[in-house]
Amino acid sequence: xxxxxxxxxxxxxxxxxxxxxxxxxxxxxxxxxxxxxxxxxxxxxxxxxxxxxxxxxxxxxxxxxxxxxxxxxxxxxxxxxxxxxxxxxxxxxxxxxxxxxxxxxxxxxxxxxxxxxxxxxxxxxxxxxxxxxxxxxxxxxxxxxxxxxxxxxxxxxxxxxxxxxxxxxxxxxxxx
Amino acid sequence: xxxxxxxxxxxxxxxxxxxxxxxxxxxxxxxxxxxxxxxxxxxxxxxxxxxxxxxxxxxxxxxxxxxxxxxxxxxxxxxxxxxxxxxxxxxxxxxxxxxxxxxxxxxxxxxxxxxxxxxxxxxxxxxxxxxxxxxxxxxxxxxxxxxxxxxxxxxxxxxxxxxxxxxxxxxxxxxxxxxxxxxxxxxxxxxxxxxxxxxxxxxxxxxxxxxxxxxxxxxxxxxxxxxxxxxxxxxxxxxxxxxxxxxxxxxxxxxxxxxxxxxxxxxxxxxxxxxxxxxxxxxxxxxxxxxxxxxxxxxxxxxxxxxxxxxxxxxxxxxxxxxxxxxxxxxxxxxxxxxxxxxxxxxxxxxxxxxxxxxxxxxxxxxxxxxxxxxxxxxxxxxxxxxxxxxxxxxxxxxxxxxxxxxxxxxxxxxxxx
Ligand code: HEM
Ligand code: FES
Numbered sequence: 001x002x003x004x005x006x007x008x009x010x011x012x013x014x015x016x017x018x019x020x021x022x023x024x025x026x027x028x029x030x031x032x033x034x035x036x037x038x039x040x041x042x043x044x045x046x047x048x049x050x051x052x053x054x055x056x057x058x059x060x061x062x063x064x065x066x067x068x069x070x071x072x073x074x075x076x077x078x079x080x081x082x083x084x085x086x087x088x089x090x091x092x093x094x095x096x097x098x099x100x101x102x103x104x105x106x107x108x109x110x111x112x113x114x115x116x117x118x119x120x121x122x123x124x125x126x127x128x129x130x131x132x133x134x135x136x137x138x139x140x141x142x143x144x145x146x147x148x149x150x151x152x153x154x155x156x157x158x159x160x161x162x163x164x165x166x167x168x169x170x171x172x173x174x175x176x
Numbered sequence: 177x178x179x180x181x182x183x184x185x186x187x188x189x190x191x192x193x194x195x196x197x198x199x200x201x202x203x204x205x206x207x208x209x210x211x212x213x214x215x216x217x218x219x220x221x222x223x224x225x226x227x228x229x230x231x232x233x234x235x236x237x238x239x240x241x242x243x244x245x246x247x248x249x250x251x252x253x254x255x256x257x258x259x260x261x262x263x264x265x266x267x268x269x270x271x272x273x274x275x276x277x278x279x280x281x282x283x284x285x286x287x288x289x290x291x292x293x294x295x296x297x298x299x300x301x302x303x304x305x306x307x308x309x310x311x312x313x314x315x316x317x318x319x320x321x322x323x324x325x326x327x328x329x330x331x332x333x334x335x336x337x338x339x340x341x342x343x344x345x346x347x348x349x350x351x352x353x354x355x356x357x358x359x360x361x362x363x364x365x366x367x368x369x370x371x372x373x374x375x376x377x378x379x380x381x382x383x384x385x386x387x388x389x390x391x392x393x394x395x396x397x398x399x400x401x402x403x404x405x406x407x408x409x410x411x412x413x414x415x416x417x418x419x420x421x422x423x424x425x426x427x428x429x430x431x432x433x434x435x436x437x438x439x440x441x442x443x444x445x446x447x448x449x450x451x452x453x454x455x456x457x458x459x460x461x462x463x464x465x466x467x468x469x470x471x472x473x474x475x476x477x478x479x480x481x482x483x484x485x486x487x488x489x490x491x492x493x494x495x496x497x498x499x500x501x502x503x504x505x506x507x508x509x510x511x512x513x514x515x516x517x518x519x520x521x522x523x524x525x526x527x528x529x530x531x532x533x534x535x536x537x538x539x540x541x542x543x544x545x546x547x548x549x550x551x552x553x554x555x556x557x558x559x560x561x562x563x564x565x566x567x568x569x570x571x572x573x574x575x576x577x578x579x580x581x582x583x584x585x586x587x588x589x590x591x592x593x594x
Binding site: 031032033035036037038040041042043 | 231235238239253256257258259260261263264
């Protein structure tokens with residue numbers, strides 16, 4: 001049939017329509033197999049924790065586990081807070097005022113994961129090295145954090161992350 | 177020989193790694209009889225079913241824990257918590273059933289059209305090997321959720337080996353890795369359940385190499401005689417296979433979404449209890465004919481031998497049916513017995529699912545007897561006494577009318593490709 005060879009034909013339409021439906025079908029079949037690797041409902045259900053900061057006395061630090069990661073809770077001494085506030089913002093690789101780092105200045109709460117490649121910095125135990133700025137020291141590749149958990153020296157690009165948290169009572173915080 | 181490719185990158189690669197030449201050869205030049213009907217769709221469907229099983233199985237293994245204390249709970253977690261876990265599990269569960277449906281149809285297609293006959297004996301025997309591997313895989317997979325049916329199915333089937341004289345008991349202990357089905361058993365079953373599908377892939381590759389040696393058989397059972405009898409696989413059969421796949425996926429999805437536990441046993445949603453056997457234990461439906469044969473023999477060793485024998489006769493089938501005519505269409509008496517066999521296997525499936533008592537036992541004994549009579553007596557005798565109908569001279573003859581089929585084949589223009 002000569003005329004079917006000119007321009008588009010119904011067969012071309014069928015080809016394209018079939019391929020398009022097939023592609024949509026394939027894509028929607030693939031999605032469940034991709035999404036199954038995302039956090040499951042029971043994992044998401046454990047995504048927030050509560051912690052009583054009254055158990056941490058001045059000068060002491062406690063590590064709690066949140067979403068599989070360590071969270072550092074440190075009850076800072078007035079001296080440590082003073083040191084953190086005294087630093088000019090311009091001296092910081094990732095500038096952030098100390099006031100933005102904690103809801104209550106005495107209780108510093110940061111995620112204890114080095115922003116370089118994910119090691120857990122030292123400095124929670126009294127016997128740990130705390131680096132040149134008295135906060136934390138990451139032994140993996142030598143990052144120094146100050147008493148507000150801000151990066152001061154070393155390869156890490158960012159300050160230790162402050163997680164979302166709020167006080168549900170005077171002393172109890174809910175993280176996440 | 178080497179096909180010409182327009183794309184220069186394709187040409188560059190093909191010169192060094194002739195993968196495109198290979199594909200062109202196997203898909204385009206590969207001569208396919210032009211008269212294949214829809215029964216010939218089931219081979220490629222089986223291949224797709226295998227891929228579906230692999231993908232869903234590997235994803236399930238990302239969430240499954242092979243330990244007696246956690247297996248059941250990890251499966252429930254897949255059903256409730258893992259994103260789309262319910263869908264992936266139902267695909268895998270029902271995929272197994274559909275895989276067997278497809279392969280059983282594929283086998284009966286071969287039985288009817290005589291596809292097991294020379295020169296396709298090895299192709300057929302590799303198929304039987306695939307079937308055995310599929311059964312082993314399905315059996316071990318069913319144990320993994322560690323429900324009541326998992327546990328007692330595993331116990332009963334592994335105990336089959338205790339029928340072997342002298343060494344039977346030691347073999348069973350060896351299979352279990354203990355004195356009962358327990359954690360070591362579950363661990364090794366998981367390992368093997370993951371392994372065997374890849375062994376199946378290997379045998380399928382051999383199956384296809386053997387297939388492409390002589391090409392597909394066809395409904396008439398006569399060989400390709402000239403270019404007129406054949407068409408390129410692509411696009412003709414790729415389109416036909418794709419259409420069949422569409423129909424298959426519709427039916428499959430209907431079951432997965434609307435009746436996902438249709439093939440399942442409710443008892444398997446009860447966690448395994450090694451101290452209590454469920455009142456009525458049955459294997460998955462695709463094992464029922466073999467289970468019926470096992471139970472119809474009132475002797476432990478005998479039952480096991482007959483059960484494995486029912487598969488062994490398939491292995492030697494090419495030498496039991498000596499009739500030179502392949503297709504059942506031209507064998508008037510064979511055709512009748514073929515359908516009796518189909519009914520017989522359906523009956524075995526039915527009896528296998530019923531309790532082993534009263535009338536059911538009698539029925540399954542008759543059905544078992546006929547199964548073996550069919551292969552060991554009827555087929556050999558038919559090869560001698562049956563007078564087949566006149567075969568067409570070529571695949572084209574019945575279409576084009578008397579005699580015209582053979583000569584001058586080259587003059588016939590091939591159908592337009594587009
Ligand atoms: C994983 C399972 C299997 C896969 C993926 C598979 C795949 C295939 C494919 C793609 C074909 C060509 C298309 C066709 O003729 O339908 C084929 C042909 C064939 N298969 Fe299978 N097969 C499987 C299992 C079996 C089993 C269990 C048997 C027999 C016991 C078997 C026996 C045959 C025979 C005899 C042919 C040639 C049929 C003919 O040309 O008429 N296959 N297979
Ligand atoms: S991970 Fe902490 S410095 Fe590299």
